[in-house]
Amino acid sequence: MEKIVILTGAGISAESGLGTFRDEGGLWAQHRIEDVATPEGFARNPALVHNFYNVRRVQAAKAQPNAAHQALARLQRDWPDEVIVVTQNVDGLHEAGGSQDVIHMHGTLAGALCSSCSHRWKSAEQMTPADPCSRCGRPTVRPDVVWFGEMPYFMDEIYDHLSGARIFAAIGTSGQVYPAAAFVHEAIAAGAKTFELNLEPSTGVLHFDNILTGPATQTVPKWVDDLLKRR
Ligand code: OAD
16 A cells, blocks of 8 residues: 655646746745735734735636646545645645645635634635634634744644655645655655656755656646556
C-alpha cells in the first residue's frame, strides 16, 4: 500500500484564471504583503484587507476547477491507499473538482473568523469591518485565512500524514513559504518518492527525485494516469 501526500499552491489554480503570488504581475507585485496579509496590516486598515479578500472571494467563486484539480480527485477515487491533498490555496477549487477532505493549511476565503471569541462560520461574499460576530456580536471579524506571522492550520495532522507518505508531490508552488516548503524534507525522511510538478523548476527543485515541468493541466493528469497504470 502506498499513501500519497500532495501539497498544492497557487500554480494549480492559475489556469482557472486565479492569479499566483510571485509570478510576474502576481498578487505580491500589486499589493504589499505587510498591508494585506499580516495581523498588523489588518489592525492598521481592516477595510483595505477586507477589500483585498472580497475581490479574491468574488474571483474564486466565478472560477471553475481545471483538469489538474479534477485529476487529483480521480487519483483520490481510484488509488487503493489514502491520497491526502494539502493546499496552501484559499480557493475552493479542489472541492469543486471533486476532491474530498482537503486540508486548507492557509485557511479559506469561504470562512469568517472572530478575533475576539474564535468563532468560525461561512463568510458573506463581501465582508466589512463593521460586521458583527455571529456568536459574540463584536465587530471583530476577519477572513479565516492565515497571514504571515501566524501558524498555519492542521500542522500536527499534516506532519502525521507526511510521516506515513510513500509518495509526495508538490504541485504549482514556488517553495518560498515555510513551513510548506519544508514538507519535502519530512517526506524524504519518511522514505517517500518525491515529485515536483511546476510550470518551471522551483527554488527547491534539487530536493525532488522527479521533476515534471509544464502547465498543471497537462502535467498533473499525465502524472495521475502514470500512477494509476502502474498500481
Ligand atoms: P507562488 O505564487 O509563490 O508560486 C506559484 C508557483 O506556481 C510558481 O512556482 C509558478 O512557476 C507556478 N505556476 C504558475 N502557473 C502554473 C501553471 N499553470 N501550472 C503549474 N505551475 C504554475 O504561490 P504559492 O507557492 O502557492 O500565503 O505561495 C505560497 C504562499 O505564499 C501562499 O499560500 C500565500 C503566499 O503568500 C499566504 O498568503 C499566507
